[in-house]
Amino acid sequence: MDVTLSRRRFLKISSAALGWSVAGGTLGKISPRASAANATNGGIETIPTYCDMCFWKCGAIAYKRNGKLWKIEGNPEDPLSRGRLCPRGTGGIGAHYDPDRLRAPLMRKGERGNEQWVQVTWDEALNFIADKMQQIKAEYGPEAVALFSHGIGGTFFKHTIKAYGSPNIAAPSFAQCRGPRDTGFNLTFGEGVSTPERTDIRHARCLTLIGSHLGENMHNTQVQEFSEAIQNGASIIVVDPRYSIAASKAKYYLPIKPGTDMALLLAWMNVIVNEELYDKAYVKKYGFGFEAFRAEIAPYTPEWAYPETTIEPDLIRATAREMAKHKPASLIHPGRHVTWYGDDAQRSRAIALLNALLGSWGRKGGFYSPVSMDVPSYPYPPYPPSEKGKVDNPHEKYPYAHGHGALTTGIRDATITGEPYPVKGWFVYATNLINALPNEKETIEAIQHLDLLVVIDVIPSEIAGWADVILPESVYLERYDELNVEWFRDPFIALRQPVVESPHNQKPNWWIAKKLAEKLGLSEYYPWNHIEEYLDYRLKHAGYSLAEIKKKGIITGAKQPIYFDEGVPDEFYTPSGKIEFYSLQLKEKGFDPVPKYTPPDPPPPGFYRLLYGRAPVHSFGRTQTNPLLADMMDENSVWIHVDIARRYGLKTGDTIRLKNQDGVLSNKVKVLATERIRTDCVYLVHGFGHKNKMLKRAYMKGASDAELITRYKIDPLMGGTGMNVNFVTFEMEA
Amino acid sequence: MARLAMVIDTKKCVGCMDCVVACKTENNVPEHLDRDWLVYETRGKFPTLHMEIRSERCNHCDNPPCVYCCPTGASHVHDFGGVVLVDYDKCIGCKACLASCPYDARFINPNGYAEKCTFCIHRTEKGDDPACVAVCPTHCMYFGDIDDPNSEVSRLLASRNHHALLPAAGTKPQIYYLT
Amino acid sequence: MIEIVSTRHNEMIDPLLHVWGWEIPVYLFLGGWVAGMMIIAGYFLFKGRAKAEWCSCLVLPTISLIFLSLGMLALFLDLEHKLYVWRLYTTFEIASPMSWGAWILLLVYPGLLANMIIRIPPFLAKPFPRLKSFSAMVNEHPVAIKTIGVINMLLGGMLGIYTGILLSSLGARPFWNSSILGFLFLVSGLSTAAAFVHMVAKDRYERELLAKADNAFLTIELFVLGLFLIGLLTATEVHQRAAHLVLGGEYTAFFWVIVVFMGIVIPLIYQSLAVNHKVPHLMLMPILVIWGGLMLRFVIVVAGQHSHWAQF
Ligand SMILES: Nc1nc2c(c(=O)[nH]1)N[C@H]1C(S)=C(S)[C@@H](COP(=O)(O)OP(=O)(O)OC[C@H]3O[C@@H](n4cnc5c(=O)[nH]c(N)nc54)[C@H](O)[C@@H]3O)O[C@H]1N2
Ligand SMILES: Nc1nc2c(c(=O)[nH]1)N[C@H]1C(S)=C(S)[C@@H](COP(=O)(O)OP(=O)(O)OC[C@H]3O[C@@H](n4cnc5c(=O)[nH]c(N)nc54)[C@H](O)[C@@H]3O)O[C@H]1N2
Ligand code: SF4
Ligand code: SF4
C-alpha cells in the first residue's frame, strides 16, 4: 500500500506545504478559550496534550488544581476531539491515579507464569535484557527477536528493534482488527480506509452500519459525526444481530443472522444493479470489469438471501433503494474490527463494491481523501538490512498480509514451530497478547519457546504475568511521545507532553527504548539526548518549534481539498487504475474475483454463537482498573435473549458460567436477559474477566470473551483471524 | 428572572456516560455515587424495538419537595435561575429530601450531607455550560434560560416533541427530553 | 414489554430507596407512644385525678420524658451530619414537617415538665428541694392543673399527628401519600399508650378504663387502616401499585399477620372478652398491642420507601 500511495502522498504533501503560509497567519489569532491553555490562574493550571486512552489520539487539555491532576477536557483547537473527549478520555486521569499500576521494574523468579517477582533497578533490568538480546542475536540472528507493539507509544521501541536488526514488528490492529477491511478496499479502490477512518459520516445522507456499533465503539470523531448525521436527518440503516445503540437510532434495523452479511451485501448489490439504481456515470468513468461483476451477482436476489440472512426480501429491497436514493452521499461504513468469520477481506471488498456502486468514494458524504501536514522524520542512520526477511508469512501464504508490519499470529506460529526460522525473544509493548490474540493456549505455548519475554505496560496485564521482565511505563499524562501527524479531514500536528510526574519509578517509552539501544551498543541511532530535542528537531524542520506547540498542543494547517469535485485527483492505485469491480489479481491468485457467499457453520445444538464488542466506558481490557471507569462499569454481563434465558430459568442478575465448544469454562458472569439480541447468539463486552491477581480491582470481574475464543478462521487473503466462530452454552452457578 | 433548564435530545444521545464521568471529575463526586446517570428504556419485542436513552439527574424542580421538606433550610432554591441547591453547612443529613425526591436524585455524601446535581452552578454562573453538557460528544444536551423565548432551549422546546419525567408527581421538573 | 436499565448505583438509593433503617420507625413509634401517654395523662389531669392516691398521670410524664429522649436519640443516630444537628434550631421552616416536629418536641418537653411539677418525682425532689414549694403553689390552683392537662393533650395530639405527617408529606413515596397517616399514627399511639397504662396502672379503675379505651382505639385503628388502604386504592395507578405492596406484594404477610392480626385483631377480640369478664386479663395482650404498634411503623416506613412514582 505504501508503494502505490507514494504519488498521492507526494501530491498532498506539496499542497500541504503551500497551505502553511496561510496557516501561519491564522495561528496568530488565538481564541480566548485556548489562550487559557498552559496558563495558571487561581491554582488552576492547564496543559494541552493528546489522549491515549485509545488509538484515536484526541487533542486534550489537562487541568491541574493546586498542582494535582484534576480533570481533562477536549482541546477545542483539535479537529479530532473538537473540544470534547469520549468517556474514556474524560476518565483518563484515572490512569494516573490507578492504584493497581506497575511501580518498578520486575524480574521473574521461579517458573514462567508463576507470577513471582523481584523488584530490580532499571539498570539491572535493562542490562539483563540487553545481554539476553545479544545472546539471541549471536545464536539465531537479530530476526529472532520480535516486537509486538500497539499504539503511538511504540515508536521508539520499533526504532530500537529495527536498529537491532529485526523486521518482525506486529500489532493486533492488523490481523485482529482492521486488516481485512483495508485489504478489501485496497483491492477495490487501490487505497485503504486507514485510521482515523476517512468516512465522511458528517455529510452522509444515508449511513449504513454493518456491525459498526458507533455509540458503544466510542471513536470520538466518528461518534460526533454520527450524531451530526442524525441531527441532519440522515437515514440510518443498521445491520447487527444485536439491537445496538446505533440500531436504536436507525430508520431500518436489520437483525441479521450472524455471519451472513455477505449474502445481504450481494443481494443489495443485486437490487441496485438490477433496478439500475447505481451511479451510472461514476461506474462508467471509474469502473473496471463491471459487466463481469454484473453477471456474477445476478443470482443473488433478495429471495435468495432471505433464508440465509433471515432478512425479509422486502426489507432488503427497501434498504437498497434507500441507500441508492441518497447516492453519492450514501456511506456503507467499512467497519473497523472486522475479523469476524475468516472471509472478512472479501466481505470488506463487497462493502467497498457497494460503495463503488453508490459512487461514494471520493465524494462528499462518502469517503473523503485525507490530508496531512509534512513533518520530516528525524534523520537516523539507515537500519541494518535483514537477511532472512519477516518470519510471519512464509512463502507469501497470505498474499495480502502486508498491512502495517507483520502478522501477530504469524509470529506466534513461527515461535511455536521454529519455521521458517526460530523466534526466541518477544518484546511486548502496550498490547495484552493473551486477550488480544485468539486462542490463548497457543500464545502461552509460544511463550514456552522463548528465551526472553519483555513486557512494557502500565498495569500488570495478563501477558505481563508471563514475562521474564516487566517494565513499568509512565502513563500518557506523564510523558512525551511521538508527534501525532494524522491523515485526516483537516491537517494538524498534535503534541503529547507531560502533565504530571510519574508517581513511582515508571519511565516513558522513549527513555526505555533509548537506554536499551545504548546498552545494545546502538547509540548512534539515538543522536538526541532528550525527546524534547527530537521533537523540536522535527518541528523546526516543519517550520514550527516545540516551544510553540507546547502552548496549544495543536498546530493546524490550512483547509485542503478532500473530495474529487474539490480537486482531489480521481486516481485509483489498482493494477487497472480503476475501481476494480472484477479483480484480475484475485483471480490470478486463485481467489474469487467478485466476492461469493459461504454460509457460516451453524452452532451445535444447545449452543449459541459468541459475539463481543465494546462498552463506551472501557478500552479493551486496559481500563478495568481505572477507578473512574471501573466506577461506570465494573463487570460485564452476558446478553441472552429473554426467551432463551427463560428456557434455562435465567433472569437478569443471575450468575452463570459460559462453556465453549471446546469445554473452556468462563468466569462467573451475570446474565442480562434482554430483547435486544437474536435468539441464536449471546454477547459479551470485551475486556473483562481478568486473571492477573495483581489487577486487584478487575480480578475475576465478569467473563472474558478472549478466553472462550479458542477457535478462529484465518482469512486466506491476508491472514486475519476471524473470531466470531465460537459457540457457548450455559453452566448454572449455584 | 432566568429559569435555567436542560434540554436533552434523546434522538442523539448514545448513552455513553461521558456526562457521568465528566460530572465525577468536575465536581469530585465520590466513588460509587452518581449525581447523574443513564437510563435505557427499551420497549417492544425483538426486532421491533424502541429505545429511549436518557441522561438523568436532579430536575431542579419548580415545585421542589426536597426544599419544602428540609428542616434546616439547607435545601433551597438559588436566586440564580431557580437552581435547587444544598448548603452543606446547614444540612444535618436527615435524608428527608432523599425520601422526598420522586427521581431519587440525591444521595448522602460520605461526609454526611445531602448531595446532588448543582447544575454546575460554579460554571453556569460564569456563563459556561455545565460539565456534562460541555463534554457530551453527541452535543445532545442543551442548557439555558427557558424564560427567554429566544434561547436555544426555548426554541428547541417550541419546535420539538418533548417530555419531562414523572409529571404526575407534581414537581414541575426542569429537564426536558426531546423525542 | 419494557426493559429498563439504569446505571445509577447510589448507596441507600439503588436498587430500592432505603434511607431510613430502624431508627426512624423506632422514633416514630416512641413519639406516637409518648403522644398517647400525654393525651391520657392530660385527660386524667383534666378530670382532676391528680389528687388521687395513684394516678398514671403522675408517672406517665416521667416515662414519656425518657421515651421521648430515647426517640430523639434514635433520630439523632439516624442523622448523617450529626455535628450540625443544632441547625434545626436556627430556623423554622414552615413547609417542613420535620422542622415543625423539631419545634413541637421543644414544646413537648416543657409540657411534660409542667406535668411533672404537679407531683415531683422523688428523684427530682431530692436534688432540687425548692421544686417542692413550687409544686405546692401550682397545686393550689386547680385551673392551672386543668390547663396543664389540656396543654398536654394538645401537645400529645400534635406530636402524634406529626409522626404521621412526617411521612405523608413526602409525596414522592405514594405509599405514605395519605393524609390519614397522621390520624393513623395518633390512634396507634393512643392504643399503644392505653395498652401500656392498662399494663402498669396500679389503679383498678384506670386499668379497666384503659382496657376499654384500648379496645376503642384498636377498633378505630382497624377502621383507619382500612380507610388508608381504600384511599390508596382509589387514587392514581401509582398509589394503587403502592397499596399492592401490602395487598399481594412483598410486605403482605408481614402487614396482615404481624401488624393487623397479632397487633390489633387478636388483642381486640381477647380484650373485648376480658372487659366483659369472660376471660381474665392477660399481660400478653397489651404487649402484643405495643409490639404491633412498633411493627406498624416498621412496615410503613420500609414499604413506603420501596414505593415510587416511576412507571415501571
Ligand atoms: N477476544 C477479543 N480479541 C480482540 C478484540 C476483541 O474485541 N475481542 N479486539 C481486537 C481489536 S479490534 C484490537 S484493536 C486489539 C487490541 O488489542 P490490544 O491493543 O492488545 O488491547 P489490550 O488488550 O487492551 O492491551 C493493551 C495493553 O496496553 C497496556 N497499556 C495501556 N496504556 C499503556 C501505556 O501507556 N504504555 C504501555 N506500555 N502499555 C499500556 C494495557 O495495560 C494493556 O495491557 O484486540 C483485538 N483482539
Ligand atoms: N469504547 C470503546 N470504543 C472503541 C474501542 C474500545 O475498546 N472501547 N476500540 C476501538 C477499536 S480498536 C475498534 S477496532 C473498534 C471496534 O468496533 P466496531 O468495528 O464498531 O465493532 P466490532 O467490534 O467489529 O463489532 C461489534 C458489533 O458487531 C456486531 N456483530 C457481531 N457479529 C456480527 C455479524 O455477523 N454481522 C453483523 N452485521 N454484526 C455483527 C455485534 O453485535 C456488535 O454490535 O472500536 C473502537 N472503539
Ligand atoms: S476516542 Fe476517547 S479514548 Fe480515544 S483518544 Fe479520543 S478521547 Fe481518548
Ligand atoms: S454524554 Fe451525551 S451522549 Fe453520552 S450519555 Fe451523556 S448525554 Fe448521552
Ligand code: SF4
Ligand atoms: S429532582 Fe428531586 S432533588 Fe431535584 S429539585 Fe426535584 S425533587 Fe428536588
Ligand code: SF4
Ligand atoms: S438531609 Fe440535609 S438537605 Fe436534606 S432535608 Fe435533611 S437537612 Fe435538608
Ligand code: SF4
Ligand atoms: S450539571 Fe453539573 S452537577 Fe449536574 S449532572 Fe451535570 S455535571 Fe453534574
Ligand SMILES: [Mo]
Ligand atoms: Mo481495533
